Amino acid sequence: MTATAALTTAGGAVRRVRGGATRAPIAERVLVLAGLVALVFVTAFPVVVIALAAFSPQQEVNHWPPRLIPSRLTLDNFAGLVERLPVLQQSGNSLIFAGTVTLLSLALNTLAAYALARMDFRGRGVLLTVLIATMMIPFQALLLPIYQIASSLGWVNTFFGLVVPRAADVAGIFLLRQFMITLPRDLDSAARIDGAGEFRIFWSVILPNTKPALLTMALFNFVGNWNDLLWPLIMTSDSEVRPLTAGLALVTGSATSTAPYGVMMAGALIAVLPLVILYLVVQRRFVEGVAMTGMKG
Amino acid sequence: MTTTASPRRYRPPVPLGGRRGPELRRAELRRADARRAAKAYAFLGPALLIIVGFVFLPAIQALVTSFTDASGFGDPAWVGIDNYVDALTSASVLRALLNTVLYAAMYAPLVILTGLGAALLLNRDDIPFRGFFRTAIFLPFVISMAVASIAWSFLLDPDLGLVTYWLSLVGVHLGDVFGTAATALPAVTAVAVWKNFGYFMVIFLAGLQSVPRHLYEAARLDGAGRWRTFFAVTLPGLRSTMTFVVILALIGAFQAFDQIYIMTQGGPDHATETLVYRIYTDGFRDFKLGFASALSYLLLLITLVLGLIQLRINSRHEEELE
Numbered sequence: 001m002t003a004t005a006a007l008t009t010a011g012g013a014v015r016r017v018r019g020g021a022t023r024a025p026i027a028e029r030v031l032v033l034a035g036l037v038a039l040v041f042v043t044a045f046p047v048v049v050i051a052l053a054a055f056s057p058q059q060e061v062n063h064w065p066p067r068l069i070p071s072r073l074t075l076d077n078f079a080g081l082v083e084r085l086p087v088l089q090q091s092g093n094s095l096i097f098a099g100t101v102t103l104l105s106l107a108l109n110t111l112a113a114y115a116l117a118r119m120d121f122r123g124r125g126v127l128l129t130v131l132i133a134t135m136m137i138p139f140q141a142l143l144l145p146i147y148q149i150a151s152s153l154g155w156v157n158t159f160f161g162l163v164v165p166r167a168a169d170v171a172g173i174f175l176l177r178q179f180m181i182t183l184p185r186d187l188d189s190a191a192r193i194d195g196a197g198e199f200r201i202f203w204s205v206i207l208p209n210t211k212p213a214l215l216t217m218a219l220f221n222f223v224g225n226w227n228d229l230l231w232p233l234i235m236t237s238d239s240e241v242r243p244l245t246a247g248l249a250l251v252t253g254s255a256t257s258t259a260p261y262g263v264m265m266a267g268a269l270i271a272v273l274p275l276v277i278l279y280l281v282v283q284r285r286f287v288e289g290v291a292m293t294g295m296k297g
Numbered sequence: 298m299t300t301t302a303s304p305r306r307y308r309p310p311v312p313l314g315g316r317r318g319p320e321l322r323r324a325e326l327r328r329a330d331a332r333r334a335a336k337a338y339a340f341l342g343p344a345l346l347i348i349v350g351f352v353f354l355p356a357i358q359a360l361v362t363s364f365t366d367a368s369g370f371g372d373p374a375w376v377g378i379d380n381y382v383d384a385l386t387s388a389s390v391l392r393a394l395l396n397t398v399l400y401a402a403m404y405a406p407l408v409i410l411t412g413l414g415a416a417l418l419l420n421r422d423d424i425p426f427r428g429f430f431r432t433a434i435f436l437p438f439v440i441s442m443a444v445a446s447i448a449w450s451f452l453l454d455p456d457l458g459l460v461t462y463w464l465s466l467v468g469v470h471l472g473d474v475f476g477t478a479a480t481a482l483p484a485v486t487a488v489a490v491w492k493n494f495g496y497f498m499v500i501f502l503a504g505l506q507s508v509p510r511h512l513y514e515a516a517r518l519d520g521a522g523r524w525r526t527f528f529a530v531t532l533p534g535l536r537s538t539m540t541f542v543v544i545l546a547l548i549g550a551f552q553a554f555d556q557i558y559i560m561t562q563g564g565p566d567h568a569t570e571t572l573v574y575r576i577y578t579d580g581f582r583d584f585k586l587g588f589a590s591a592l593s594y595l596l597l598l599i600t601l602v603l604g605l606i607q608l609r610i611n612s613r614h615e616e617e618l619e
Contacts, residue, residue, distance in 0.1 A: 122333075
C-alpha cells in the first residue's frame with residue numbers, strides 16, 4: 001500500500017532535485033527520522049522489557065533502582081510460572097480456541113459472504129440492512145444473555161461454548177463481501193456457461209480470488225481471539241479449558257495477585273511470543289488488512 | 298398459482314420474450330426466484346444460525362431481562378423500567394458513565410492525533426527504513442491488552458518501575474499512577490492509546506494514499522506553505538477516513554474493560570469503573586442480571602447512536618461525491 005511512495009510530502013514545501021524525485025531539506029528529514037525512532041522506542045520498549053525481565057533473576061527485577069539488562073540470565077521465572085499456572089495446557093487451549101474459531105468462521109463467513117456478494121435473491125436488501133444493524137451491537141452488551149444461553153445448553157467450561165458463539169461474525173462476512181463484490185462478473189458468467197453449479201463457482205472461481213481477504217480475516221480472528229480476555233474469563237471457571245490470556249490475568253493481574261513481576265513477565269512473554277512471530281512473518285498482510293477495513297468506511 | 302395448461306404436455310423451448318401467456322411466464326419466474334433464494338439461503342444458513350442464536354436471541358433476551366429483577370435465583374418478576382430508572386439515578390452508575398465518557402474524550406483525540414502524526418511522519422519517500430518503522434509502530438496491535446497492562450503496571454510501578462525511575466532522574470515524580478484517583482483514568486487511557494495508535498496510523502496511511510496527488514502539486518504551484526497545504530489539501534482529503542476513525546475510536550472507548558480489570562479493578566475509589574466493567578461486576582459477580590441487562594442496553598444504545606451517525610455522515614459524503 002505504501003510501496004508506491006508519495007511524490008510529495010504531506011507538508012508541501014519540497015525541493016526538486018536532479019532525477020525528478022523530491023526531497024525535503026536534510027534537517028527536516030533528520031527531525032522526521034528522530035520522531036519515528038522515538039515512536040518505535042515507545043512501542044517496542046515494553047516488549048523488550050517483558051523479554052528481558054522474564055529472564056532476569058528475581059532479586060534484580062525487584063530492585064531499586066531498576067536495571068534493564070540483567071547481570072545473568074535465568075529460567076527461574078518460568079519455573080515459578082509453571083508452579084502457578086498450567087502454562088503449556090492453557091497455551092494449547094488458546095490455540096484450540098482461537099484456531100477453531102478462525103477455521104469455522106473462515107468456512108461460515110465465506111459461504112455467507114458469497115451469497116450476499118454474488119447471488120441475486122429475494123430478500124437480499126433487507127438481509128443486508130439487518131446485518132449492518134447487527135454489526136453495531138457490541139459483543140459486550142450481549143455477554144450476559146449469551147452466557148445464559150450457553151449455560152442452559154450446558155456449554156459453560158467447554159470448548160464448544162467458547163467457540164460456537166463466535167463461529168460466524170457479521171464484521172467478517174462484510175469484510176469478505178466487500179472484497180468479493182469487486183471481482184469481475186465475467187468470472188462466474190464464464191463458469192456458469194460451462195455448466196458449473198453454484199457451489200462449484202464459489203469453490204473454484206471466487207474463493208481462489210478472495211485469498212488476500214481470507215488471510216486478513218483469519219489473522220484478525222486468530223489474534224483477536226487469542227488476545228481476548230472478557231469472553232474466556234466468563235465462559236471458563238475451570239483452568240482445564242481456560243485460554244492463556246484469561247489464565248494469566250487471573251494469576252497475575254488481580255488485586256489479590258502475589259506473583260512477582262519476573263513471573264508475570266515470563267507469562268506475558270509466552271502469551272505474546274506466538275503472535276509476535278506470526279506478525280513478523282506475515283506483517284504485510286496485517287497492515288494491508290487494516291488498510292482494507294479502513295477503506296470501506 | 299393458477300396455471301391453466303397441463304404441465305405434462307411437451308413444449309418447445311420458449312424464445313426470449315415468450316410466446317406463452319404472461320401468467321405462465323410469471324409463475325416460471327417465481328419458481329426460478331424461489332430456487333435462487335433457496336440456494337442463497339443454503340449458503341447463508343450456517344452463519345445465520347450462529348448470528349440468530351448468539352446475536353439476535355441474546356439481544357431480545359437482554360431486553361426482556363432488563364425489565365425484570367432477574368438474579369439467577371427464583372422466578373424473575375416484571376419491574377418495568379425500574380432498572381433503567383435505578384441505573385440513571387444511581388450515583389455509582391452515573392460515575393461509571395462519566396468515567397466512560399471521560400475515557401472516550403481522552404482516548405479518541407489522543408489515539409487519532411498520535412496515529413495521524415505517525416502517519417504523516419511515515420508518509421514520505423525521502424526517509425529510509427519505512428517498512429521497519431511501520432512494522433515496529435504497528436506491533437502493539439498484536440499484543441493483548443492483558444499483556445500490555447501487565448507490562449505497563451511493571452514499568453510504572455511506584456517502587457520498582459523502570460519508567461518511574463527514569464522520570465524521577467529528570468525530576469518528574471509520578472507516584473502511584475494507577476493507585477491515585479486523579480491519575481488512574483488517564484493512565485489506563487494511555488495504555489490503550491499505546492496499544493492502538495499504530496492501528497490508526499495504518500488507517501491514516503491508507504487514507505493519505507487516496508488524497509489526489511495533483512492537489513499537492515497545485516498547492517505547491519500556488520506557493521502554499523506546509524501548514525496551509527495540510528489544512529487545505531491533506532485534511533479535507535482525509536475527511537471520510539476521519540469520520541471512520543472517530544467513530545471507531547469512540548465505539549472502542551465505550552467498550553474499555555481489559556486493562557481496567559487487570560490494572561485497577563475499577564479503583565481506586567471507583568475512579569476507573571467503566572460501563573462494561575459495571576456490566577461485568579453487576580452481572581457476573583453480583584448476579585444482578587436485570588440491572589446489568591439494563592446497563593448492557595445503555596451500552597448498546599450508545600454504540601447504535603454512534604454507528605448511525607457514521608452511516609449518516611457517510612451517506613452524505615457519497616451524495617456530495619455524486
